[in-house]
Amino acid sequence: MDVGAYLPLIAALIALLLGLAIGKAWERYKLRDGRWIDRRKARDSQHYVLGLNFLVSNQIDLAIEELSRAARVDADALEIHMILGNVYRERGQVSRAIQVHQALLQRPKLTRLEHSYVLLCLGLDYKRGGFVDRALEAFKETLRLAPDNPYALLYLEKLHEEQHQWAEAYRIRRQLVELSGPDTQPKNQAILGFLENALGSDALKEDRPADAARHFESAIAHDAATTPAYLNLGDVRLHAGDVAGAIAAWSQLIDVAPERAHLALARLEQLHEREGAPQRFVERCRAFIASRPHDWRVRLMLGAHLTRQGQAPAAFDLLLEALDQNPHGLTVHQAIWATLLQLDLARPLVQRYIEAARGAVFFLDPHVCLKCHYRSTELLWQCPHCHEWNSFVEERMAAARQASAEL
Ligand SMILES: [Zn+2]
Incomplete structure (x- = not known):
């Protein structure tokens, strides 16, 4: 399936929904404000309805044509111009989109709400065009006019993330948490966890290990599934000489996210080898494998370890088990080749491998x-x-x- 083919449609739908949301809010505002100019003319025109239909069926050129006609019926119809600008942006005509939206900002009697929506559209134009600073400014300005606009908060957060400004992104996500209902809390906590983890990594780079450890612990507190935080927390503790603490963090990862256990085990392998006790690593792997019959990564890892330790026959059996679980994993095949070489390509073993691998298609650890x-x-x-x-x-x-x- 070519997912790329759907993206313009999705983008067009987002543009459409944004325009409709504005139209709705605009009507409400008009009533409250007592301004009653008949702007339904443009929305009632067949051009508008046709334009929206073309938009939904992803016929963008026809949509632009009809929407432009609808806009000419009533030059005041703000949301139609806004949609038009969004459509230009989504099909890559960024400077044209900016022109359309900037022209709307020049209108003399924009309400606060209208103003905030036009700025939001303009921010999206700038973002699309790669003008990061101007996009940041536009989203911030949107929020000054409409502090609870979730779209502006979301786009602002993403921009900060792209700039690796984790503290700002974290602050905005906290705002979104306050605005959103309880059903989005797990998702929010997961994002906060990864942002805390990123803050910890920055602290580490700036040589503030105590701050880093606090961020990693906080990441885990937000969401126990923030896998990299356990790895990083263990690294910080080990660096500070707290070997037991490091082992505790990595062991915790193995318990809460067994499908990622190999990441923690790779660190434990190094640690135990440095301690001169590689057998402790082997025992950990054996215990894990006994409880997870379908795992292949830890079998692969232990197989490669045993091969390096000169125990190729034991490794070979483990690696064939891994191959049975994941016949397409090129890394498994590579480990088997290394093991077979160490066994001087013992003919019966090569034969077993060829039979096990028959029909496997190679992918590089996808x-x-x-x-x-x-x-x-x-x-x-x-x-x-x-x-x-x-x-x-x-x-x-x-x-x-x-x-x-x-x-
Ligand atoms: Zn993706």
Whole structure:
């Protein structure tokens, strides 16, 4: 499926909804204000309805044509011009969008609410055009006029995130938490957790380990699933000489997020090797594998470890188990090749591998964003495409032999 094909439609729908929301608010405001100019003329025109229909069916050129006609029926119809500007922006004509929206700002009798919506549209234009400072200013100005506008807060937060201004992003997310209902709390806590984790990483870079540790602990308190915070907290504690504390943080990660256990185990492997007790790492892995029969990452990890320790026969069995769970993982195949080489390509073992691997299709450790389907060869905490936090899952496909058996 080509997700990219849907994006213009989604963008157009957002533009449309924003325009409609403005139209509604505008009408309410008119009534309250006692101003009663008949602006329904433009909205009642067939051009307006046709334009919206074209917009929804993603026929953007026709939509622009009809909406422009509707706008000419009544030059005062603010929301039609606003939608037109949004459509220009969404199809990449940013300077044209800016022109349209800036012209609306020049209108003499804009209400406070109208003014705030036009600024919001302008901010989106600037953002799209890459004018970050002007976009920031426009969103801030929107919020000065309408402090609870959730769109402005959301876009402002994202801009700060893109600039790695985590403290500002965190402050805005707290505002959004106060504005939103209880059903969005888990999502909000998860975002706050990742922002705290980012603040901790910054503190670490600035050599403030105590602050960093506090941020990482706070990240975990916001949401126990903030996986990187456990890793970072362990790192800080280890650096401060608190070995038991580091082990505690990493062990906690293994308990709360077993699908990410390999990240903590990689650190424990290093630690125990440095302590001269690699057997402790092997025991941890064995205990984990015993409780998670479908895991392949820890089997892979332990297999590679044993190979390095010169225990290739034991490693080979583990790696074949990992292959059975994840036949497409190139990293598993690579580890098996290394192990087979150490065993001087013992013919019966090579034979077993070839049989196990038959039908496997190679992918390089694929991960996919659940929100936008962006693919990455590694696990990322924030999607570089849609900027969602913690949206990556590993991509798993049925083994080729299973699929063909089902046909
Ligand atoms: Zn994404």
